[in-house]
Amino acid sequence: MAHIVFLTGAGMSAESGIPTFRDALTGLWSRFDAERLATAAAFRRDPAMVWGWYRWRAARVMQAQPHAGHRAIAALEAHGHRVEVITQNVDDLHERAGSTGVVHLHGELLRSRCIDCGAGEHPDPIVRPPADGAREEPPRCAACGGLIRPGVVWFGEALPVQAWSRAQDALAACDRVVVVGTSGLVQPAASLPALARALGKHVLEINPQRSGVTEDADEHWALPASEGLVRLLERLRG
């Protein structure tokens, strides 16, 4: 049995129909750019606009389903391999496919917390999907009255300390690393494959295109995430 770390990025979720951050700026949101939606300053300036956008994205996530690649990773765990999933994605598709202990480097869309006191685990506020482009006032914190913000990492914010250290521990302890659907451009997450390589781990990249991490990989399978991961499952099922 192997100890495998999966590093997953936007290409993994895209196959489930979840648009990448940039592709999500469509329709009524297309007049905005990331700096106006994905920063703490933007949220403080216009909370209803930013909260509305994240609620719309969260609704898209809730409608999406894990694909065969998510299920293949969960199946490896079910077959007795030690599997750790470190993802840059803010959706919950790995969890819904059955993976446990998923580490979210960039936070989670379906969790929220108070922007002032940090009180978290606010009940999931998504009762009804908001319309595309709809503004929506965020709820207020029961403890301090502060605004409730999405639980994602915004531009200019540090990664969650615990998630980052868990990622590094996992890379140090594992036998092999599989990088799936990452652009390899978003730091510091993009530095993890090179770190794995420096630690002497075998790095396999699954990505239809070459990416910023292809140079750091021992092997590159030019396949979509679902197809590549199903092939990996067949090889490792044992």
Ligand SMILES: [Zn+2]
């Ligand atoms: Zn609060």
